[in-house]
Amino acid sequence: MQGMRQGIFEIVKEALESARKDGLIKTGEIPACSVDTSKKEEFGDYSTNVAMLLAPLEKKPPRHIAEVIKDRIAAFPQVEKCEVAGPGFINIFLKKSYWLSVLEDIVRQGSGFGRSKAGEGKKVQVEFVSANPTGPLHIGHGRGAAVGDALANILKAAGYDVAREYYINDVGRQMETLGRSVFLRHQELLGKKITFPEDSYKGEYIKEVAADFISKNGERYKEALEADAVPVFSLFAGGALLERIRKDLKDFGVEFERWYSEKSLVEKGLIEATIEELKKRGCIYEAEGALWFKTTGFGDDKDRVLRKADGSRTYFASDIAYHREKIERGFDTIVDVWGADHHGYEGRVRALVKALGYDDSVLKIIFIQLVALLRKGVPVPMGKREGEFVTLRQVMDEVGVDACRFFFLMRRSDAHLDFDLELAKSQAPENPVYYVQYCHARIKSIIGFAREKGAGVPENFDSRLLSRLDQKDEVELIKHLGSFGEVVERSAIAMEPHRVTFYLMELAGLFHPYYNKNRVVTEDPELTGARLLLCGAVATVAANGLKLLGVSAPDKM
RNA sequence: GCGCCUGUAGCUCAGUGGAUAGAGCAUCGGCCUCCGAAGCCGAGGGUCAGAGGUUCAAAUCCUCUCAGGCGCGCCA
Incomplete structure (x- = not known):
């Protein structure tokens, strides 16, 4: 069965149509009226404000118009009675038999009940989590995972053709930093005295990866030069941490159709190809030794650098290639689920979409507000840099996947979320x-x-x-x-x-x-x-x- | 300074321009000889941050002010 509200809407529409045929209403176009479930019992099952919206067009009092439509609505077999109330609401009371057919519908459709074809099979891609493989997922990623995954489920149920995707930032300086961090830890584990640079990753998991490396490779790299070792360790650590992320997400109930590697973008030359295309469109210029994308031509605050003066590319350079690629894969809508701290990024990505000649409504960005983790009302300290962040793994092990996901989905995504561990795992009312x-x-x-x-x-x-x-x-x-x-x-x-x-x-x-x-x-x-x-x-x-x-x-x- | 988000009951939050603004928690008072008490019933609690504006109708839309969060790199 089609949505009940939809059915009522049709009834109202037909009633208006018939009133118009009889010359009681002149307006041909039905205004964007609402048909709502009534708040109060005395207002019936559904209410519509159509008469109030029609009033200024017809130049007649709303109640007068409501009276005209009322009887025509009441004539439908599903309708018990119909009343005009307040400033001009039309309240519709349905027959009980109508509701009983709903029940029958649910039993007949079972697990399929709630599905619809509203999305008309439109292709939607939801990209979420996409955390860098430089460490374990933290609680904020968990919220993004729960929201992205549930959103994908819901879109699918509503008749969209949905694909989940995880974008892996597996190249760039952070991967180098990761490689160096693990390399140094591994040397330390092998007995060398090491001083760690400021910008290295210091979490306990780095030691675990280093130990893992040693168990697989022995002491081969103990005396290696950093420049030689870092690529090896980057690859190893990135792979190991990505595996860990995959496992965490799988245990959290999230599976992706596709894991998209940034490295593959580079290897396929898609970044250069995208820059070339933008060049053709006149959106690229050079200044101060760097290559710039003129995003200000498309609503961004300032132009953005794609290639730095030192020849290396910015993160944004990969991102333009990735977003172009996503659109060209033929999705009607691409959804990015980002942490709220990335909202400054929206303008430049929209600029890209527009610069490529697309309507930027194909891009929907959902911002996930960060999670404040509490224990009995007291904040739990977080912060990746300090290496004392709380991981998704810890939280889901402690409170369980069900409670964890439910809590993440209890708030609007862009609203702050207080996640109290004790409350989430308590079996209290x-x-x-x-x-x-x-x-x-x-x-x-x-x-x-x-x-x-x-x-x-x-x-x-x-x-x-x-x-x-x-x-x-x-x-x-x-x-x-x-x-x-x-x-x-x-x-x-x-x-x-x-x-x-x-x-x-x-x-x-x-x-x-x-x-x-x-x-x-x-x-x-x-x-x-x-x-x-x-x-x-x-x-x-x-x-x-x-x-x-x-x-x-x-x-x- | 500029941009985005947020501001609703003591707390945490819902609320597609509609009728008397809702829920959970907390507080107080009740309900298991009977299908699951992880439940139920009842009570109190509001200047929808503030000021203008649009509208027949504003928590909702527009403008301004105030408060909080985040973002404003040739970082990722």
Whole structure:
């Protein structure tokens, strides 16, 4: 079934059309009106503001127009009644049978419920994490991973053709620094006295990689010249750390379609090719010994250097080649998930897209605000330079993947996130992860209990059975279940995964009170069947939603 | 100084231009002989940072001010 709200929108549209045919409305174009689920019961199931928007065009009072449309809406078979209220809202009340068909839909579609074709198969690439292989992933990368992965899931569910990609910065000075750091540590481990330069990586993991190197290569490089050794150690360390990153992400539940190496860009000559193209377009000039990209011609604050006076390329030079390559691979939209500290970078990348002659709306950048890690409300110190950062591995080992991902998805991406370790791993009521999972487990348990009593979830949907679900809270639950697909769609379009998280917390927030008030398994087989059907649908939607977030839906906890 | 983000209940945060602004936590008071108490019920708590403006209608859009965060390299 198409989204319910969409269905209502069609009804409103047809009602307007018919009013127009009868000469009661002159405006041909229907204004961009809203059709919303009503906030209050007395306002019906759905409300539209179309009459208020039409009023100035028709030069008639909104309530007058509403009256004209009202009866035409009420004439539709799904509609119970229709009222005009307040300044000119049209409140639509639907027949109960309409909601029951939603329930049937959920049971029939099962794990497919919530999927749609809204994205029309458009190709979207989501590039996220893309941390340099110079150290383990930290907590901030974790948030980016959770958001990027959930976003990809949601886009896919909404009918987009999605590819996840990780861009590996595997060349450049930082890789040299990494190589040198490991080389020096390895010499130290072999008994040489070493002084470490200021800019070297000092984390414990450097020693681990150095030890690993020794176990594989012995002492061959103990006396090697730094210039000879660094490339060898860079390659080794980069590979080892990338493996570690892959493993961390896999254990975190994230898998990429493609890992794109910056080195491969260099080897394929794509950087030079991109510069050539920009040259042809007149966007490149030389000054003070450096090669510049005139990004200011496309809205950037200042022009950017691509090749420094010393002949080496900037990071941005790789980036223009990579983004050009991504667009040319034929994606309708490319999404970059970046740490919020990179927002200064947006202007120059947009400039590139425009300079290449594309509409920069193909590029969507999602900024991930950094995570403040707390323990019982006290900040945990972070900072990669000091080598005392908290890794994603530590956090997911301590609090578990489910809680970790859920917490990362509880906030808008660009909002600050306080991540309290003690709260995340506590099984206390104040931990919201369990609220949703518990809802699922509880239902599974109820269904198990019912089965022991000889009652199963009914297979057929005869209307008599379903008509037993006539309480307010039951209709309310069904209504909420029915909006799941819409939430997924909107979450996809807005690229805001947290909407799904909130939806699930709301769903659990409707189910728990319902469960507490109503007994599911009773002596009345028909009522039992109907309620089991409802509960089953709640469990299905909860599971489908959690799946989008990459959080498990356990049968038992 | 310039740019981006943020400012909503004691705290952490939701809130596609719509009707009386919501939730969780915290606080206080209740609920397990009965399908999972990781749950439920109830109570209190608000100048939506402030000032203008647009609109029939603004937490939401525009301008300015204030406060916090981040960014402004031939670093990555």
